Amino acid sequence: MSAHDPQRGQATTELALLAPLLLLAMLFVVQVFVVVRDRVFLVHTLREAAVSVSATSDPQEARAAVARVLPGATMTRTETGVRIAVDVLLHTDVPIVGRFVPDLEVHDSIDLAVEWD
Numbered sequence: 001m002s003a004h005d006p007q008r009g010q011a012t013t014e015l016a017l018l019a020p021l022l023l024l025a026m027l028f029v030v031q032v033f034v035v036v037r038d039r040v041f042l043v044h045t046l047r048e049a050a051v052s053v054s055a056t057s058d059p060q061e062a063r064a065a066v067a068r069v070l071p072g073a074t075m076t077r078t079e080t081g082v083r084i085a086v087d088v089l090l091h092t093d094v095p096i097v098g099r100f101v102p103d104l105e106v107h108d109s110i111d112l113a114v115e116w117d
Contacts, residue, residue, distance in 0.1 A: 085109035
């Protein structure tokens with residue numbers, strides 16, 4: 001290789017051009033994992049609220065338990081028991097890519113059979 005070889009530094013130039021794209025792709029993958037983690041946490045919290053409801057025999061106490069475990073959730077009585085529903089906005093807050101991915105609004109509910117007098 002001579003000092004004036006046109007191939008010299010080609011790999012460095014390619015890496016410099018591809019590195020930002022690879023970083024952006026990795027951040028998008030991280031964003032997906034953050035949203036999935038938040039969704040799993042929401043399902044777990046909803047189930048925990050259901051356990052709180054099933055542990056009491058008083059509807060008012062059950063409503064208070066749901067509010068403690070999952071703020072913003074609503075508890076309504078149905079013919080067969082109770083429905084706990086929640087609407088949550090999952091924020092996409094990973095640096096750089098969070099601006100391009102809109103926040104996700106998630107609606108979830110769980111039904112459970114309870115027998116209150």
